Amino acid sequence: MAEHVVIVGAGHAGGTLAIQLARAKDRFRITLIGEEPWPPYERPPLSKQFLMGEVALEKTFLRPETFYADKGIDLRLGTGVTAIDRDAKSLTLSDGETLTWDRLALCTGTRVREIPVVGRDLPGVHYIRTINDTQAIQAVAHEGAKVVIAGGGYIGLEAAAALRQMGCDVTVIEMMDRVMARAVAEPVSRFYEDEHRARGVKILLETGVAEIGGTDRATHVVDSHGHVHPADLVLVGVGVGPVVELAEAAGLAVDDGIVVDARARTSDPDIFAAGDCTRHPNAILGGDVRLESVQNAVDQARCIANELTGKGADYAEVPWFWSDQFDLKMQMAGLPEPHDQVVVRGTPSTRSFSVFYLRDGRVTGVNAINVGSDYVRGRKWIAEGRTVDPSRLADTEIPIKEV
């Protein structure tokens, strides 16, 4: 009889797992449960092309809506899960129904961190996590609208670039002394600050949000220096946290993420987890990590599918990410930390350069801006644990392949 696999969460990880398992016809009965009204979709365009209206809604779907029924996947949208009963191997849905499972996969993802200030609940304060969030922003982001963005990380800057291109008057407020400080080295931060400012985005560093003001809706933001910024729209991008409550209530090991092993298995052998919600080992990185990335969501979902179809292998992938801002394509691989040396290859003013992160001479990370070949090479070196000569790496006269 077919094994019943129930997947909780219909994001990138959950969607990918369902799609992969559906290829092993007859072996599995698949139920995919999603809280949002949409079939699995790509989230990266929400702060980029979809926000700008360049990509239609259906284009963000991982598969056409009809795919799931065609493949015999029971897709339950607009449905939450309220409890898991491990002994009975069942779970309770938000509509009260009980489902039994043979294997369970938790792909619950993350939720946005709220900004802890007065006025955070006013209408006009938005986050970017879902299609509905972006649609709500689009409804007010008309030309000339004043937008104040709290947080100069990837989401904040991508949204700033998109909204600026849509004709909005954009101000980014960032607590740290440079943008994307958690993720990239200083030369990359400074380059992006310059690019944004050159296009008319105001970037305020070492500045916090003290208060969001307004009566019926947000009308302004007061920053930590007491300056008032009028706002038609306040956008918050101050990070996300893993959704672990279900796992925790079910008694599974949780440690800033659902703890899984190298085969994406939780502390219960019949329960797996994948994506942003997991803390997992990665042989290439040599430790446990929790990643917020599409790559990890897809690769970990595939790790589960392989395990369930008898082709299991330990998870060992070089993490990679990307960020599109204006006409700048930044591709990143590895995790910069810990590093003891930063090598800049090329000149930022040419708008095509890369930054390599080294530890004990080994490449641990790369950020490549408009230079795909450096990214691909860096990713390969990280996988190989290769050492490089920093002076040759910095010399653009030497082709990257010959470094």
Added chain:
Amino acid sequence: MPVIHITNRAGAESTLEAESGISVMENLRDNDYEVDAICGGSCACATCHVYIDEAWQAKLPAAEADEQGLVEDEPTYKPTSRLSCQIEMTDALDGLKLTIAPEA
């Protein structure tokens, strides 16, 4: 409808009735061929890598620098390699023949 002749990773051949006006990658992905297309078509990864049949090489617009930079460093790169997200399917490409590249 134009068609695409596809050889999958297992070597099996099939013919897909394709949609014009969307990318070759979207045609492959939406019909569950083995392209992950993780970045969704923004030319940021190389998980929609295909080999285009020799006879069709010249009929396709040349790869832009960013596509070429990404694909040519793939361990499975061949001179016929393309990223299928960067090729728009058109009626003129009716009969296009390609092979899905092995996983890198």
